[in-house]
Amino acid sequence: DGGITQSPKYLFRKEGQNVTLSCEQNLNHDAMYWYRQDPGQGLRLIYYSQIVNDFQKGDIAEGYSVSREKKESFPLTVTSAQKNPTAFYLCASSIWRVNAYEQYFGPGTRLTVT
């Protein structure tokens, strides 16, 4: 089945620890994205990558880092510098066609930091 997988579904960490969230897609999409969702705030873009070995900061990149060594994978690291890391994290991927643009979302990872 084609799709996007994120793991784990739930993640608990102690404050001060870095944590890496996994995102894999087998849709052959060029672009991948990380969003954060907090209650009442919709989705906010953290980082995105349009091609392998290249990525761009989104609106709230501080305290996060990413890598894009393979087309299929776009892991997100939540560093200890992120002041409020507890949130629901969604990964997405997309293709770009003329007059068409859709993002396909993974199931998400809920991160709780205490």
Place this chain on the structure above:
Amino acid sequence: EDKVVQSPLSLVVHEGDTVTLNCSYEVTNFRSLLWYKQEKKAPTFLFMLTSSGIEKKSGRLSSILDKKELFSILNITATQTGDSAIYLCAVVRNNDMRFGAGTRLTVKP
């Protein structure tokens, strides 16, 4: 600063009612507007709107875009309990999307 504003933030209706959800935007490099439905985890795609005045329909859902007044509406007729969800509006810019905060719709039996 680019922004996408959805209203209302939450809405409670009864089965059979018709609802209208609003999305207004101020975005540079606008390319298109998307509507998503989010029930538990991942948002699922509903509509993509690129041109003004052309209504998109899918069953009981329909949506239209006004690029002059910078807004879109999502209509749901004859609502059912299964329509209960968060409805997200997103505007596609050159390289990414800007999401609104969403409208939480609750449909009571």
